[in-house]
Amino acid sequence: MSERKVRVRFAPSPTGPLHIGGVRTALYNYLFARQHSGDFVFRIEDTDSNRFVPGAEEYILEAFQWLGITFDEGVSFGGSYGPYRQSERREIYKQYVQQLLQAGKAYIAFDTPAELEAKRAEQPNFQYDARTRLEMRNSLSLTKEQVEALIAEGCQYVVRFLVEPHRDVHVHDLIRGDVVISSDVLDDKVLYKSADELPTYHLANIVDDHLMEISHVIRGEEWLPSAPLHVLLYEAFGWTDTMPCFAHLPLLLKPEGNGKLSKRDGDRLGFPVFPLEWHDPKTGEVSSGYREKGYLPEAVVNFLALLGWNPGNDQEVMSMDDMVRLFDLSRCSKAGARFDYKKMIWFNHEYILNMDDSAVAEAFMPILKEHGVETTPERATKVVSLMKGRVNFIEELWEQASYFFEAPEAYDEKSLKKWWKEEAPMYVSELCDFIEKNPVFNGAELEPMVMEWIASKEWGVGKVMNAFRVTLVGAAVGPHIFELTDFLGKEETLRRARRALEVLKVE
Numbered sequence: 378m379s380e381r382k383v384r385v386r387f388a389p390s391p392t393g394p395l396h397i398g399g400v401r402t403a404l405y406n407y408l409f410a411r412q413h414s415g416d417f418v419f420r421i422e423d424t425d426s427n428r429f430v431p432g433a434e435e436y437i438l439e440a441f442q443w444l445g446i447t448f449d450e451g452v453s454f455g456g457s458y459g460p461y462r463q464s465e466r467r468e469i470y471k472q473y474v475q476q477l478l479q480a481g482k483a484y485i486a487f488d489t490p491a492e493l494e495a496k497r498a499e500q501p502n503f504q505y506d507a508r509t510r511l512e513m514r515n516s517l518s519l520t521k522e523q524v525e526a527l528i529a530e531g532c533q534y535v536v537r538f539l540v541e542p543h544r545d546v547h548v549h550d551l552i553r554g555d556v557v558i559s560s561d562v563l564d565d566k567v568l569y570k571s572a573d574e575l576p577t578y579h580l581a582n583i584v585d586d587h588l589m590e591i592s593h594v595i596r597g598e599e600w601l602p603s604a605p606l607h608v609l610l611y612e613a614f615g616w617t618d619t620m621p622c623f624a625h626l627p628l629l630l631k632p633e634g635n636g637k638l639s640k641r642d643g644d645r646l647g648f649p650v651f652p653l654e655w656h657d658p659k660t661g662e663v664s665s666g667y668r669e670k671g672y673l674p675e676a677v678v679n680f681l682a683l684l685g686w687n688p689g690n691d692q693e694v695m696s697m698d699d700m701v702r703l704f705d706l707s708r709c710s711k712a713g714a715r716f717d718y719k720k721m722i723w724f725n726h727e728y729i730l731n732m733d734d735s736a737v738a739e740a741f742m743p744i745l746k747e748h749g750v751e752t753t754p755e756r757a758t759k760v761v762s763l764m765k766g767r768v769n770f771i772e773e774l775w776e777q778a779s780y781f782f783e784a785p786e787a788y789d790e791k792s793l794k795k796w797w798k799e800e801a802p803m804y805v806s807e808l809c810d811f812i813e814k815n816p817v818f819n820g821a822e823l824e825p826m827v828m829e830w831i832a833s834k835e836w837g838v839g840k841v842m843n844a845f846r847v848t849l850v851g852a853a854v855g856p857h858i859f860e861l862t863d864f865l866g867k868e869e870t871l872r873r874a875r876r877a878l879e880v881l882k883v884e
């Protein structure tokens with residue numbers, strides 16, 4: 378078989394915000410497309426108008442933009458296989474429905490919802506298929522004249538796929554191998570509804586994958602049960618030779634316990650399941666998003682890439698380019714991937730560590746401003762360089778480093794108990810005098826001088842310096858003390874220390 382150009386698609390239904398599992402699916406398609414210099418198509422599957430949610434399409438596009446997952450063609454990107462929104466392709470689907478009807482591969486059915494309901498009540502395991510279809514009202518059980526009369530009367534109907542019984546249907550899956558299913562378990566799926574003149578998901582999906590020359594269908598495991606029907610549809614149309622290769626990705630599992638990841642797990646454990654914050658247009662409910670929670674898009678992407686795939690070694694932190702190079706569908710697992718959200722926090726920490734200090738500072742500046750701090754990018758960058766190793770989120774820098782910008786107003790009790798003992802005021806007071814008189818202040822030179830001076834007094838370094846630290850920071854925490862004094866400058870250092878001497882009484 379000659380090599381086909383790789384063309385993959387991400388085809389969401391705009392029924393709400395994009396779930397994080399959908400993001401993983403899109404990412405794998407993206408990596409695969411880029412690795413093979415293929416095309417990545419963005420198609421909107423909106424044939425179920427009852428489930429349409431306004432704003433969902435825009436949300437999905439914005440999410441991918443944030444994540445750095447790019448498309449080559451599709452809704453909002455253009456391309457020569459359009460339109461890419463299924464609701465704009467009605468006329469195309471009609472032709473293909475006709476083709477199946479004419480070939481006797483599909484038939485018209487008039488059963489009303491009430492009739493179907495009654496049948497189900499009568500036969501608990503009722504399935505519309507080879508065994509039962511002749512008991513129903515359709516073009517196989519009625520005469521041609523009856524069918525024409527019903528249509529002429531304006532009766533609504535559906536078109537059902539005629540599934541041949543007793544056949545083994547093979548789905549060749551790049552992750553799961555050859556999956557075989559008996560056609561006896563399949564029902565005659567509805568492909569088209571006259572009521573809204575729209576096809577169902579199954580027909581539209583197959584017709585579009587064919588017309589858009591999709592070479593690989595990479596999607597979540599929840600679509601595996603539909604795959605045998607899809608294989609039969611390709612066959613019915615005579616498109617078996619160009620049928621895409623399938624790859625059904627493993628489920629995303631709850632962080633703990635059994636079952637698949639749900640929004641409730643996120644609510645309970647405090648992590649988002651959506652890339653961006655989502656405001657439900659109907660209920661007004663707000664669901665949190667990774668972006669708004671302070672995750673870096675690169676960290677989210679890296680974390681998701683490893684949910685169901687690994688590069689075959691211990692490498693965890695990978696750039697998008699690394700992943701494009703290393704990604705391999707045959708290394709994807711069949712078993713579900715646990716959604717270990719704590720690992721995602723770890724990735725965020727790693728990405729902050731690897732980011733340029735000035736870039737982190739750029740994100741930190743608005744946070745400083747919110748807290749009423751006006752400073753320069755240089756000073757923010759300095760603080761970032763000293764403190765970024767201690768945070769998982771850029772936002773946490775304020776909690777960890779506010780004392781660089783604001784003198785302490787209160788002093789941590791535990792630290793006082795430990796370090797503000799009887800002699801502490803004397804140490805700090807003398808140290809202030811020493812520093813004040815010392816000709817140099819920069820930390821590199823000041824530090825050995827202070828050490829020598831403490832030694833000459835025969836005091837303990839820990840006792841003196843920790844008492845001093847508490848006066849500058851408000852607690853016995855923080856970076857190397859001379860880094861801090863450098864940042865504060867001589868005047869502010871002495872001011873803070875002497876103010877503490879006034880405020881703090883020894884108990």
Ligand code: GLU
Pocket residue numbers: 388389390422582595596600
């Ligand atoms: N519209 C389906 C979805 O919402 C597409 C499934 C597929 O990729 O075939 O995910």
